[in-house]
Amino acid sequence: MTFKDKWRFVQQNMKKNKVRVFMTILAAAMGSCFLIVLASVGFGLHDSLIKDELESRAVTKIDIYGTSDEDQLGFTTKNISELKQIENVDAVRQIQSLDETNFHLDGYTNEMPSAIAVDFENEKQAGIELGSGRLPEKKNEIVVSSDFAKFLGKDGVEEKDKFAEDGTIKSEHLYKEEVLNKEIELEVSTFPEDGSEPRTATEKVQIVGIEAAPANEYIYTNSVKTTLELKRTLDEALHVTDSYTEQGDPLFDQVEVYASNAESVETILKSLDEKGYLAYSNLEELKNINILFNVAKAGLIIVGTIAVLIASIGIYNTMTMAVTERAPDIGIMKAIGANPKTIKQIFLMESTFIGLAGALIGTAVAYLISFLVNAGVPMILEQIFEEEIPATLQLSSIPFLLAAISITICLVVTILSGSRPAKQATNVDVLRALRREI
C-alpha cells in the first residue's frame, strides 16, 4: 500500500470524526503553545540579561591588576609588550587615568567625567565602537561617551535647580547643539599630597568621535578618552611625575588583555599566572550564571511538557475510540489481506498528524503570544510604575531551538500515546470482528 493511499485513508477517517479530531488537535496545540510560551520567558530573560554580555568582548577581557614587582606602581611598556606576546592575545589596552577634569564649552561645563588616556591603536584592536565621528589621530583630539552631552550643564545655575529628580541635568539647562567636531576646553587639576596649592592646566581639544551607546540603555556613561601624548603635555604643565618611570617611560594604571576567543581565556590566565601577573576574568562568573539560566530553561520546558502530556491523554482517547469504532472495518481489511503493519501505520499516521498539526498551530500561536507579550507588558509596566523599560529587555523569546524542541516533544509524546491504540488495531481478531463481536 502506498503512502498516498494510507494518507487518503487517514483523511477519510478524520473526516468522519471532524469534531473529535479538531478538539484533539486543539488540546495538543494548547499543550505545545503553553510549553513554548512558558519556556520562552526563560529564553527571553536569558537573552536580554546575559547573552549580549557573553557574546561581547566582556568575556574575552582579562583585567590585570598587578605585576610580580610589588614596588612597581603601574605597568611599564615592557610589561605591555610582554603581555602582547602571549599566545591568543588579540589586544592589550593600556590606560593612564587623568586627575580631576572639567570640560568647558560655550558657557556649559561637564564636571568630572571619568577621563583616561589611551593608545587608540590598541583601542581599535580591543574593539572600540564609535556611534559617530572617528578615532583621534592628533594629540589634541578626544572621543567622548554617548551620554557626554547629557552632562554638559549651563554654568552659573544653582545646584538645586540644575538637576531633575533622577539626578540628570534638567533639559532646559542642557547644551542643545551637536558636540561632535566642537572644540572644547579641557581643564585638569592636581591636588599635591605634600599639601601645596592645587595646580591647574588647560588645553583646547577637539571632539572627533562619539562612542556607540552601550547595550544596556539604562546605564549612563560619562567618560572621555584622550591621547597619551596629551596626558604627557598636561602632566608636564602640572609638574606631575606619578605616571612615569625615573627614565621617563610611561607607567600605566590599568591594563586589560583581550583574548581572541572565550575558549583561550583559561590558557591565557594560566600563562599570566606563570609570568607573575595578577589577573581576573569574569568569564567563569558569567559561565555559572549561564548554566543557571540553562537549568531554569530546562525546568520550564519540563513543566511545559506536562501540559503536552495532558494533551496526549486526549490523543490516546481519540485514537482508542477510533480503533474501537473501526474494528469491523479493520477486521474486513485484514480478512481481505491487509497486513497488520499497514493497519498500524495508518493509525500511527493519524495520531502523528494530530500531534504535528497541534504542534505547528501551537507554535504559531506561541509566536503571536510572545510578540504580544513583548509589545504589551512593557507598556503595562510603564503605565503602572511610570518608569521607562529599556527596549533591550525582552520578556519572551522563541529561538528556533525552542520551537524545534517543543515540536519534537509534542511529536514524540503523540506518537507514544498513539502507539498503543495502533497496536490494538493490529490485534483486532478478524473472525470476531466479522461476527461483529467487537
Next chain:
Amino acid sequence: MITIKQVSHHYTMGKKAKETIVPVLHGIDLHVGKGEIVSLIGKSGSGKSTLLHIIGGFIQPTSGEVAINGTMITGWDEGRLADFRLEHIGYIFQNFQLIPSMTAAQNIELPLILNGTPKQKRKQKVEDILRQVELEAFPEHYPSELSGGQQQRVAIARALILDPPLILADEPTGSLDSDTEADLLSLIRKLNKQAGITFLIITHDQEVAAIADRQLEIRDGQMLKVKGVMPV
C-alpha cells in the same frame, strides 16, 4: 491447489481454570486440484466454516498441515498470512462483509490499494470487473443502497479483483433468492471455465452442489466423499 493433511481442530472455551474443549475436526485429509469446483456440505455446526477458516489462514489448526498452491502456510505469522491471502485467495463471506462507509467501487478497489496498484490501473480494473459482475450501473452506491444479490456480487468482484487462483466461499447463496442464485452460479461456472479459477464452496443448497465437480461432506469431524471422482 489445496492440500490438507491430517488437520484436526478444537476450540478452547472459558477461563483458564475451567477450560472446556470443543472438538470440531478430526484428522481431515483433502486435496482440491487446480480448476476444480468442490462443494462442501454438512450439518450446521459440523465444522465447515472452521475448515474454510483454516484454509484461509484465519485460524491455525490444532494439528496437521495446510498447503495452498504448493506453499505450506501452517504456522505462519499473521502478517505473512495476510500478504499470502491478498495475492492467492479470494474469500467470499457468508454475509458479504462489505465496508459500509465505502461505495461499491471503493470496496472492490480495496485489494488493489492494499497491494499497491497504481491509481490509473486500479480505475480500469474496477471498471472491468464491475462490468463482469453486471454492476456497472452502481459503482457509487453504498452497500446499504444495494440489494442482497448486488452486495454479494460486489463481494465476489472484490474477491476476484486481484485474479486469485483460488476462491473460498462460505454459503454464498444463503441469503439470495433463486433468480439471483442462478445468476451467481452461472458467474461461478463462467469464471471457472474461462479463468480456470478453483472454487471451494460451502453450501447446503442442491443447486450449488450440482455445479460442483465433486461434493464432500463433513460428518462427525470426518470428511466423506459424496459424489464425483477424486482427481489424481
